[in-house]
Amino acid sequence: MSIEIDLSGRNAIVTGAGAGIGSEIARWLARAGARVAVHDVRVEKASEVVRSISAEGGDAFAVIADARDDDSFVAAIDDTVRRFNGKLDIAVNNVGMYGEASPGPFMTLDGEHWRELVDQNLVVTALSAAAEARHMAATGGGVILNVSSGETTRPAPFMAAYGAAKAAINHLTQTMAVELGPQGIRVNAIAPGTTLTEKVRDVFDDEHFQALVAATPLQRPTEFDELGRLSVFLVSDLARCITGQLILADAGAFLSRNRPSNPSPRNSGGVS
Template identity: 40%
Template sequence: MAIVTGASSGIGAGIAKAFGAEGASVIVNYAASKDGADAVVASITANGGTAVAVQADMASSADVIRLFETVVADHGRLDILVNNAGVAQFEMADGLTEDAFHRQFNVNVLGYFLAIREAVRHFGDGGGSIVNISSILSTHPSPGTSIYAATKGAVDTMTYALARELGPRGIRVNAIMPGYTNTRATEGNFAGELGDRLLAETPLGRFGEPEDIAPTAVFLASDDAHWISGESIRATGGARGV
């Protein structure tokens, strides 16, 4: 059983579909887009997989507790958590508001922690796998991305710290750092001169798609990655950041 947060579109949707194709039962979490989550569920089930959409605001402790308790009550077990739900607001520092700061940290950092806390409580004796979606911006931020990049830097640090803490319990924790990837959240960000520059920085010659990130998540959650923990793996098409 795998929970993928923020899975109604973009990278989360791609990962949920990939897990479904590999035979995992998938919880497609969404905050607001029920139609998007239902479409992901329909895609998984149409291909012979098993999936259910469950609403929860990942920045709300009550919602997160309800999500995990519902999943375990209905399905009996939890094996994998993919933390993907996130928000981004790109703006220069002198235009950023406190609300924008807190919203990004509440969803991107606190939300990951709340989900991990509940996953740890509900993993069985055999342990489990946690995959956190970070970003290339955590190590190579661009102007206007300071707060978002800071949240992803926190994710990278939390990933390593929790891998050390939870390893003795058989729980592996890793992160993926996607590069410049086409999603609804990045729509319009890759246009014009900036897009040309980002594309030139990507040796494989194109922007990523959610389907490019998903196989790395599947691998990290699989038994083939049983000796990998505490790593932040770049999935960037060779881009190093600008």
């Protein structure tokens, strides 16, 4: 006996899907049969992901909007759903940012830094999720996944605003699950561990990355495809009883007793 996940006939949107984790989630949703709207602010990157999905026989199109512009971001989601003939089944809110590479100790963070990180993580997630939920509620339900971070389970120095903004997404996810459950909408969050994206390559030198990896019980980073496969499972009917959860895919990093401190802000910043 084998178990297959088939998302054929389901319409999905993934925000920030032109690179990194979002692009891989988009690819795996398409591999499972979903029609995928690949959202990003960068046209070339979103188009590249659409081309790679098409080359594998999947169905995808690009949606371009800057998540920092509330109105055009929400309008892009509304347009996408119109393109789906009004039915949105799956939404992954992946846009998020760490801010500058070395934000510094908590005592030194200014209002601009706090507002930027809360805006670019919590607010963008809340706005896209609300737009998606309005469409799902009008058509009998759907599934929403918010992308959080392992940082919310094991706080690290120099990451106060990023960690707090992502932790707020965990709470938002639970509130959404409570509010939207009666309308047939499930809402969960995933927490990636350290995943070797372009951004992570930029801010960590190899030595620090290897030290982070060595501190996890599985002694490995999180691979892109693992986040893609996890997302496919969580949005599928196999997970139909799961809502309001934060699912960690972090090689057990939340249990690490000997996690290395993030580099000093004078040298580099941290990502988790």
